[in-house]
Amino acid sequence: MKLLFLILVLFLLLQQPIFAWIVVASTDPFVSFMSSPASSPSISPLSASLAAFSPGIQVGVEDHHQMDSHKKxxxxxxxxxxxxxxTIFSLFCFWIYSxxxxxxxxxxxxxxxxxxxLFMGKSNTMKVINKKGSVSSIDYKILEKGTKNFSDSNILGEGGFGCVYKAKLDDNLAVAVKKQDCASQDAEREFQNEVDLLSKILHxxxxTILGYSIQDETRFIVYELMQNGSLEYQLHGPSHGAALTWYMRMKIALDTARALEYLHEHCNPQVIHRDLKSSNILLDSNFKAKLSDFGLAVADGGQNKNNIKLSGTLGYVAPEYLLDGKLTDKSDVYAFGVVLLELMLGRRPVEKxxxxxxxxxxxWAMPLLTDRSEVPKIVDPVIKDTMDLKHLYQVAAVAVLCVQPEPSYRPLITDVLHSLIPLVPMExxxxxxVTQPGIV
Known part of the structure; x- marks a missing residue:
């Protein structure tokens, strides 16, 4: 409707002077000249002399002017x-684009x-403002009740400043609650940083952050529950990766790459996660991967990221950041390469x-990954001989590029993403x- 209105207004504006001009111009030029000499086109002295000499020439000039007027x-x-x-076509194209x-x-x-x-529809225990950059607090007593007074039986995992608990709120809605002891300034800073970033970042x-709570020196963050835990637990826990097929592992790598690309390329200012590792990659009931734990993340697009306090996890920290304190988005790419190696090889990032x-x-892996005859031998035994060797070589090549010691040799996460998409089934x-049914 807006487009039709714009076209109608434009058409009327354009047509008004045209119609007025046509009415004047469509009258006989000779009659107009006779009735209003001042309004007629000027005739050169040579034409006037010829007209005075011969009436026939005058008529010819008049016919000539009349023809010119019609042509114009x-x-x-x-x-x-x-x-x-x-103009109408341009407006139509603009409307389609918009x-x-x-x-x-x-x-x-x-x-x-x-x-x-979904959370808002199922629970009335908190007032969450469904807007970017805004998430409100939850009453501590609700979390205490939902976690059974933070019972050890409800612990899902442990972090640097506390534990993550499973909780049931109203209508038996299951969520995850991270409990942090914020007696130190570092812990308080990480809590504030995570709440601030996750309340703005939606991907x-x-x-997804659902809320937070503060009780004395203890801080709580409520997240959506990820039923299959962390990638670290799936790979290095009791099952040793048995639930993760080759294609499922590539899907997890692709999901993680998408999360990083959003942080690096689509956030303004750019966000560097700074603590990417398998324990911070969580898996839902369908093994969809989601990046978590943004306490150490840096959102600093314009300022120098050098001299930032060194933080991270041994085995995932890029060498230039570890040695010189130089932090860039390529630091996350290095950590992603380590996670990719974990998925391929089934080994921990650091082994005793x-x-x-x-x-x-x-x-350990770098010398072997560059030898095609060795790559199939070092693959995680759980998935050995279950993938196309061409795909395996390609993933090995991507991992090698990501963990290059020199940051400038590492690819952008966007390039990594595009290299992984053709290796993951459409499903x-x-x-x-995938032609073979049931292989996914």
């Missing part, structure tokens, strides 16, 4: 029509806010060796067509 009128009408059509863009934005917002909307592959020594998965969010 026709030309003007054609130009005006073309301009009008071009409609598609608005629809895309609405779809993204709907997808991003789905978890929060299908980033954990006797006597009292440690070995990095990067140091899992990629573009690969």
């Amino acid at each position: 009128l026709l030309f003007s009408l054609i130009v005006t029509f073309i301009a009008l059509v071009a 409609r598609n863009h608005s629809q895309k934005s609405r779809n993204e917002d709907a997808e991003k806010g789905l978890a929060l909307s 299908p592959n980033i954990i 060796l006797p006597p009292a020594q440690c070995q990095s998965i990067v140091t 899992l969010g990629g573009t690969l067509r």
Whole structure:
């Protein structure tokens, strides 16, 4: 309707002077000249002399002027029509673009806010403002009741400053509650940083914050519950990765890459996670991966990221950050490469060796990953011989690039993302067509 209204207004504005000009111009030029000499086109002295000498020449001049007037009128009408059509076409194209863009934005917002909307629809225990950058607090007593007074039997995992508990709120809605002891300034800073960032960041592959609570020196953050725990638990826990097929592992890598691309390329200012690791990649009931734990994340697009206090987890920290304190988005790419190695090899990022020594998965794997004859031999035994060797070589090559010692040699996470999409089946969010049924 808006487009039709704009076209109608434009058409009327353009047509008004045209109609007035046509009425004047369509009258006989000779009659107009006789009735109003001042309004007629000027005639050169040479033409006037010839007209005075011979009446026949005068008539010819008048016919000539009349023909010129008709030609000019026709030309003007054609130009005006073309301009009008071009304007209408441009407005139509702009309308189509605006409609598609608005629809895309609405779809993204709907997808991003789905978890929060479901939460709002099922629970009345908290007042969450469904707007970017705004999430309100929950009464501590509700969390205490939902976790059975923070019973050990409800612990889902442990972090640097506390534990994560499973809780049931109203209507048996299950959530995860992170309990943090914030007696130190560092812990308080991480709590504030995470609440601030997650209340603004909404993405299908980033954990959704549902609220927070403060009780004395203890802080609580409430998240959506991820039923399959962390990637670390799935890979290195009791099952040793038995539930993760090759394609499922590539899907988890793709989901994580999408989360990082959003942080690096679509957030303004850019966000560097700074603590990407398998324990911070959580899996829902369908093994969809979501990046969590943003306490150490840095959102600093314009300022120098050098000299930031060193933080992170041994085995995932990029060498330039560890040695020189230089932090860039390539630091996250390095950590992603380590996670990719974990998915391929089923090994921890750092393993203990006797006597009292440690070995990095990067140091151990690099010489083997560059030898095609060795790559199939070092794959996690759980998934050995279950993948196309070409795909395995490609993933190995991506991992090698990500963990290069020199940051400039590492790819952007966008390039990593595009290299993984063709390796993931369409059913899992990629573009690969799997012909064998049930293999996914």
